[in-house]
């Protein structure tokens with residue numbers, strides 16, 4: 396049974412109570428770190444301990460930085476591991492974690508007593524609703540008897556409420572990378588005493604005792620080394636705790652989600668419960684990621700964000716939602732979380748990023764859907780092609796045309812993806828094995844990976860150079876021909892006289908300036924006439940297909956330094972081009988000049 400005084404404890408009160416409780420016990424309150432971590436071993440921040448990693452391993456001094464060996468925080472976290480479970484009662488991508496941490500300040504006794512005191516005395520949860528697990532031991536790490544005894548003998552939990560679990564459940568550490576790790580004790584709370592008696596409960600708090608440093612070993616196992624100073628790292632999911640304190644059935648009914656859920660429901664009544672939950676989770680998570688500076692892209696964390704946003708957009712189409720979900724979510728998140736996380740108040744910028752992704756997606760979708768119509772069944776290879784050309788990730792094909800991808804093997808798709816990543820550093824497009832060339836676009840030729848990288852850099856340099864030529868010599872400059880080898884780029888253009896030394900220098904400076912700015916080099920797909928209208932450069936001689944790629948060097952198409960119709964490949968960022976120089980100029984015909992350029 397819930398006690399009256401704990402009904403409806405608001406999330407802001409829970410955060411405050413937690414931090415104050417540990418402050419009173421000698422902890423320094425540290426603000427949440429960004430979702431985009433400094434730590435290169437992880438893509439996104441997944442736990443409260445992450446910003447404190449250096450203190451556990453003795454690389455930084457907590458006394459110097461905090462004036463204490465103990466800290467506490469409410470941390471923004473994001474976990475991709477739970478993405479497929481979003482929609483049930485408790486799993487989320489973005490969530491908040493309340494934690495207390497110690498780097499050699501205290502150990503198991505204090506950590507367990509305080510946790511119990513907070514749950515039972517501070518929050519007023521009936522002790523009958525509480526049960527715990529401890530690490531049961533294995534051949535490598537002994538059973539955590541100390542924690543067991545604290546729970547049983549000091550706190551008085553009956554043996555039936557203390558379960559011993561294996562390494563898989565009660566040992567925490569980094570997956571796939573290295574870091575502090577150790578046995579855990581987990582606290583479960585059941586919604587009611589009756590449910591607790593039936594052995595039910597939700598895991599709300601994980602207490603980790605970092606005794607070791609783990610490294611992945613050559614096989615599939617881990618190597619454990621004893622840490623010099625053992626540390627405490629605890630994490631409690633705010634949303635799950637709110638279920639218990641607000642007497643709700645699931646995280647989406649708590650005050651952390653209700654305002655957003657009801658706005659979506661209002662905008663589109665009658666949505667399926669699961670759809671509603673996925674939308675709320677993904678919208679909220681995306682907004683927090685963008686607020687911390689992440690931008691949608693095709694790799695790493697940016698790709699995770701893109702997947703979230705594109706799923707929201709596909710749901711919008713699939714479920715016929717006409718309301719502007721991005722605007723309503725941005726407003727709702729600001730109202731609900733702005734006080735605690737001021738970065739989400741930056742609504743204009745956040746919305747711009749979301750809207751830009753929406754327009755990119757819509758363009759790609761029109762073309763992608765046409766492409767999909769051609770297939771009865773989509774193989775892993777097809778799916779990858781569709782992703783690469785139209786930007787529709789495989790996860791979205793599952794939503795859009797589930798019947799066409801039902802035979803698609805995810806492993807085979809992942810293989811395609813991997814294969815692509817290996818060769819995509821330069822965006823390999825054509826493979827002419829028989830002729831000894833791995834790339835031959837007519838304009839670019841390369842026989843091996845090294846050459847491919849070089850011609851790709853020269854290719855991007857050629858785009859920058861054409862723009863620079865027009866800026867210095869005037870808009871009468873038009874491309875008449877281009878040929879790129881590993882040594883140089885050769886470019887023919889309409890112009891009637893020799894360039895002066897000063898003009899040559901200006902052109903080189905403009906190109907090198909754009910290189911130094913390290914502009915992203917990407918493309919959008921567009922109908923040909925729209926592409927021409929956009930001001931993108933193109934060759935008058937060439938025949939283009941109806942849908943073309945417009946490659947641009949810059950942060951968006953409008954403000955790009957250069958934009959040009961082109962099949963690629965290009966470097967991902969202009970800095971990769973290196974230092975550019977014009978090496979030669981000559982006349983090829985009346986009114987046509989030829990210049991050569993090199994990169995170093």
Ligand code: SER
Nearest residue numbers: 442444601628629630
């Ligand atoms: N690092 C542990 C977790 O994430 C406890 O904070 O569960």
